[in-house]
Amino acid sequence: MYRKEFYVFDQDRPVPAVIRNYEEKDFPGLIRIQQESFPPPFPSELWWNTEQLKNHVTLFPEGALCVEVDGEIAGSMTGLIVDFDPNHPEHTWEEITDNGYIRNHNPNGNTLYVVDIGVRPAYRKLGLGKWLMLSMYEVVVQLGLERLLGGGRMPGYHKKAHEMTAEQYLEAVVKGELKDPVITFLLRCGRTPVQVVANYLEDEESCNYAALMEWKNPFYTTKSEQGE
Structure with missing residues (x-):
């Protein structure tokens, strides 16, 4: 499983941060990230629900990452593995992510597909989105996949x-x-x-x-x- 401890900078002040796999106890915080990150006009029915999150941590826990700053959950990123054909790239988010439920996760696929990334607005000046993305690249390398796509x-x-x-x-x-x-x-x-x-x-x-x-x-x- 994944765990990375490092510092982010609030202006010139180092602040301890951790990127790790999220789990069931994190679900309320993850839903809060969605609500704060994607306010209207973004459709509220596209925010995570508990069933989707359970699938993330059950079907592909390696692709379920969150970041904590000073012990407070501040952002998350979710992926699944798909078999992507560059010659037929057309798809919708709903098709390729199973509408966020990732029941189509394919452990034998070639591509880690980004389902979602979000950082709470109060934490956006800390560079957390980039840290999450770089961490997911490490997952791609660890699993020997061809690419990250989204x-x-x-x-x-x-x-x-x-x-x-x-x-x-x-x-x-x-x-x-x-x-x-x-x-x-x-x-x-x-x-x-x-x-x-x-x-x-x-x-x-x-x-x-x-x-x-x-x-x-x-x-x-x-x-x-x-x-x-």
Whole structure:
């Protein structure tokens, strides 16, 4: 199981933090993270419920991470393993994550897929989202998977939708001509764009688009490369 102890910085003050696998006792705190991280217009029915969280810790506990700051649960990240075919990348969040229930988790898959990442607003200046992402990269390496993949919301797109396509918006963010709260964050974490996906999630701010973004495992070797 996963446990990492380190310090985050509140301005110049080091604050002790821990990233670990979440468990049943954490469920109320995890639901609170969702409520604070994804306020309206984000649909409240997409917040975690207890059944989903039980599946996360039962079906794929390695992909259920949370971060504590000074003993207070402040953020979480959840994944599952899927068998991703880059030649057929189109999917919705609901399809690929089993609507957050991850009953389609495939231990023999090639890709760790991000179901969700969220940090409580009061803790957002501490860099916790990036720490969670880097920790999930370590899980990818530990399990010998090919990549980490996920659909990044594009919450700034609705402001530009009348003048550019979603693909043009993503390209402008990658070039640094525009900043997007989620896509720019993912770029800072080392993720790279694969393509834009339409009708990914009911998400007014993103006009239901998402940018599929990956991180490739630098240690990954195929079975043929291993001589098997």
